[in-house]
Amino acid sequence: MTTRDPDPDPGTAAAPVARLVEVTRLHGDGAGAVHALKGVSLDVAAGELVAVMGPSGSGKSTLLNLAGGLDRPSSGHIQVEGVELGGLSAAGLAALRRRNVGYVFQDLNLIPSLTAAENVMLPRELDGVRTARAREEARAVLGEVGAGDLADRFPDEMSGGQRQRVAIARALVGERRLLLADEPTGAVDTLVGDEILRLLRAKADAGAAVLVVTHEPRYAAWADRVVFLKDGEIVDSAAAGLVSAR
Amino acid sequence: MTIRHGLLALLTQGPRYGYQLRAEFEASTGATWPLNIGQVYTTLSRMERDGLVAPGEQDEQGRMVYAITEKGRAELDRWFATPVAQADRPRDELVIKLAMAITAPGVDVARVVQAQRSATMRTLQELTRAKRGAGAAQRLVLDSMIFQAEAEQRWLAHCEAVLAASPKEGM
Numbered sequence: 001m002t003t004r005d006p007d008p009d010p011g012t013a014a015a016p017v018a019r020l021v022e023v024t025r026l027h028g029d030g031a032g033a034v035h036a037l038k039g040v041s042l043d044v045a046a047g048e049l050v051a052v053m054g055p056s057g058s059g060k061s062t063l064l065n066l067a068g069g070l071d072r073p074s075s076g077h078i079q080v081e082g083v084e085l086g087g088l089s090a091a092g093l094a095a096l097r098r099r100n101v102g103y104v105f106q107d108l109n110l111i112p113s114l115t116a117a118e119n120v121m122l123p124r125e126l127d128g129v130r131t132a133r134a135r136e137e138a139r140a141v142l143g144e145v146g147a148g149d150l151a152d153r154f155p156d157e158m159s160g161g162q163r164q165r166v167a168i169a170r171a172l173v174g175e176r177r178l179l180l181a182d183e184p185t186g187a188v189d190t191l192v193g194d195e196i197l198r199l200l201r202a203k204a205d206a207g208a209a210v211l212v213v214t215h216e217p218r219y220a221a222w223a224d225r226v227v228f229l230k231d232g233e234i235v236d237s238a239a240a241g242l243v244s245a246r
Numbered sequence: 247m248t249i250r251h252g253l254l255a256l257l258t259q260g261p262r263y264g265y266q267l268r269a270e271f272e273a274s275t276g277a278t279w280p281l282n283i284g285q286v287y288t289t290l291s292r293m294e295r296d297g298l299v300a301p302g303e304q305d306e307q308g309r310m311v312y313a314i315t316e317k318g319r320a321e322l323d324r325w326f327a328t329p330v331a332q333a334d335r336p337r338d339e340l341v342i343k344l345a346m347a348i349t350a351p352g353v354d355v356a357r358v359v360q361a362q363r364s365a366t367m368r369t370l371q372e373l374t375r376a377k378r379g380a381g382a383a384q385r386l387v388l389d390s391m392i393f394q395a396e397a398e399q400r401w402l403a404h405c406e407a408v409l410a411a412s413p414k415e416g417m
């Protein structure tokens with residue numbers, strides 16, 4: 001089991017694609033306040049796949065939403081591609097999200113009145129890409145995730161696993177540098193699940209920074225680093241290639 | 247008995263020298279089950295005694311080529327047709343360690359569990375990495391180890407949840 005580390009020189013000084021520094025997130029206030037995150041620091045570099053594991057309610061989705069600028073921290077700093085998110089206006093944040101960040105949400109979030117291809121095209125059209133080109137890109141990326149034949153179907157005409165692939169295609173379209181996936185293997189069997197992780201792994205190997213939340217150890221194992229979250233804090237992490245298999 | 251059946255299976259592809267059998271055995275199990283050449287020759291001579299293989303010609307260096315016999319084929323067929331029993335596994339050190347960690351005073355059980363989770367996760371990462379370049383037979387072997395490591399991870403996550411809900415005396 002002596003595979004070489006495919007990562008580029010870890011000594012390079014390039015800024016991480018996503019950086020969280022001492023981030024906290026408090027929901028509500030007073031006695032009913034929930035400390036969803038309590039001082040989490042995490043870097044995700046280009047070419048790196050990081051998995052986040054932890055029990056239900058430990059703050060995984062909160063962490064992902066903050067990293068992608070969908071939510072604002074109560075304190076601490078978040079940077080994407082070196083840009084401090086706290087310093088951006090709502091419009092500036094929305095533009096940065098569209099340009100740099102691809103999401104796969106826990107509940108997938110496909111728009112029911114749009115076909116698979118139209119769902120995938122949407123973020124590109126919002127980016128100002130022409131419809132014809134966005135359609136071409138959508139077909140290509142749907143093919144890449146093995147959903148080429150689903151382009152003209154509506155979400156309620158697909159199986160759970162098929163919807164999953166379309167949601168992933170939507171996150172991948174447009175070569176986004178930061179990919180955030182919240183339980184992207186929710187409704188699929190292990191063969192398809194492995195395929196989804198293989199895809200995200202390939203994106204990381206091609207230079208994207210990928211952050212994946214999963215309950216499943218077998219999928220977390222595709223990561224370069226696995227971060228264990230508990231009660232809003234990182235309690236440990238496992239990095240591949242440091243210790244050989246038993 | 248499995249080395250013996252593994253060697254018989256390899257011999258169905260034609261006569262082989264001991265060193266060839268060793269290399270092919272390791273290749274098809276993804277080197278997860280290393281054999282030493284002594285084990286191979288001991289197994290071959292026992293199988294010769296039992297009539298499952300027959301020695302052929304020697305090469306210049308005195309190495310013997312072996313072929314599977316009719317009796318060997320029948321034994322192999324029987325093996326493939328028989329499901330593997332849920333063997334009595336040797337007592338699992340990890341289970342004992344956790345039980346003791348809960349029983350003994352002053353042990354931070356959550357830390358013991360987390361340390362094991364990280365270690366098993368590293369193993370799982372290595373196995374997953376190895377699987378990327380593996381052929382079909384190796385892949386199935388690695389998958390089997392992945393599912394086992396995964397079961398341990400799930401059990402550890404479960405332990406963690408149980409412990410969080412009811413520390414020490416609750417167990």
Ligand SMILES: Nc1ncnc2c1ncn2[C@@H]1O[C@H](COP(=O)(O)OP(=O)(O)OP(=O)(O)O)[C@@H](O)[C@H]1O
Pocket residue numbers: 027028034035036054055056057058059060061062063
């Ligand atoms: N908008 C909100 N208002 C109040 N509390 C919230 C809100 N969003 C999340 N929380 C709380 O923050 C904590 C962390 O939630 P989060 O969704 O990040 O958990 P998770 O680790 O993703 O869980 P799961 O595995 O179930 O998806 C939970 O206690 C949750 O109830």
Ligand SMILES: [Mg+2]
Pocket residue numbers: 060061062106182
């Ligand atoms: Mg969640």
